[in-house]
């Protein structure tokens with residue numbers, strides 16, 4: 108078995124006696140009455156009873172696990188070693204962009220850990236300056252005029268953006284007539300979901316043989332009832348929409364606004380700007396493009412940038428710089444004339460904003476260009492390697508930071524993905540985008556070495572060979588992980604999320 112970091116030689120791991128999930132006890136099962144990992148000081152002064160009132164105190168202590176500090180450390184260290192993680196394993200999730208998060212970002216975020224979000228602006232001028240600078244940097248990077256840092260995920264950014272688009276049309280008296288949002292059939296599910304949540308009808312346009320939006324179908328879908336067009340560029344097939352200027356012109360001609368889903372912005376960062384392509388609104392997934400952590404549903408960050416005509420619709424607060432007789436000062440602007448209101452408490456996921464700012468400052472303009480170059484080069488290198496290994500490439504042309512492959516007939520993508528775990532690698536994104544049969548969506552990212560890319564290609568070639576030699580090999584994989592194949596239906600329908608003795 109290998110879970111060692113770094114490149115792994117391609118070799119099937121055959122350990123039929125794989126450990127069972129139950130071999131690792133729960134923290135509750137390690138519990139022994141009276142053991143303590145922490146000894147909080149006893150409150151001096153008034154008793155809790157006097158402070159809170161006896162009716163607010165528990166009648167009996169909560170059922171918490173009781174373990175020593177060493178047992179606690181061993182428990183979580185043990186769990187961490189059983190994980191596939193970006194710090195330990197290659198993690199080529201297409202569209203999810205799991206790249207390495209530099210540790211200096213963490214150091215920077217720690218500097219602000221003590222700040223309270225209710226602190227008076229005068230007491231936290233440095234933090235506000237950082238937010239202001241980040242707003243400015245993201246506006247510059249995307250080619251937009253103003254930015255909100257509030258949204259807590261890409262999908263939350265989409266909601267913010269489409270709410271602004273709706274407010275914009277309503278303000279112009281077209282709220283009742285513009286009822287449609289256009290999305291390509293390759294779009295991420297969050298795009299149609301967002302449009303629907305905001306009350307729009309979704310019109311889907313097909314993908315052409317080139318992998319780009321079918322231009323004729325797109326033109327046919329346009330009309331005075333269209334409020335917005337939502338596009339990812341490069342799209343979820345990893346292909347750059349070369350007709351983007353034409354698409355923007357056609358959308359604007361009918362009075363629709365163009366929304367940029369920035370989940371794939373790491374493919375163009377430092378090189379091309381959605382603002383220059385004609386987009387009116389853009390969200391960025393800082394947790395993908397600017398190395399802040401994500402996974403498990405958060406904590407993400409999805410700032411939204413807008414062109415000047417949408418500035419007054421931004422959610423508040425926005426951080427502003429004001430001139431005073433004593434010099435410049437940073438403050439929060441809560442007073443925008445047509446604001447869609449507040450989208451999140453306080454200033455957004457502040458720690459992640461610090462991480463993203465650190466990343467941008469550390470790399471600078473040239474460094475960011477380097478990110479997109481390496482991301483695209485790595486993906487194209489792998490695309491060719493996988494074609495040579497016997498995989499089919501959907502829309503086989505020069506791609507951007509990711510591409511979609513398919514296993515040959517008779518081999519299932521799910522089996523390939525599960526088998527990869529035995530090589531110490533996290534599987535790629537599977538069965539997305541929906542328009543590609545048995546899709547394997549692969550994004551190596553720019554932080555991986557040539558050796559790791561070669562090891563991944565070799566592992567996939569080896570998996571194919573095993574599948575062809577022994578039809579039982581893959582359906583039984585993984586062989587070496589602590590948990591093998593889960594009952595996915597049961598996990599979805601009857602999840603056990605809480606320990607009950």
Ligand SMILES: Cc1ncc(COP(=O)(O)O)c(C=O)c1O
Pocket residue numbers: 202203260261262263295297298339343368370371392407408409
């Ligand atoms: C193309 C695309 N759009 C939107 C999203 C949603 O972003 P988030 O997961 O930050 O909500 C994703 C996430 O994977 C994505 O890949």
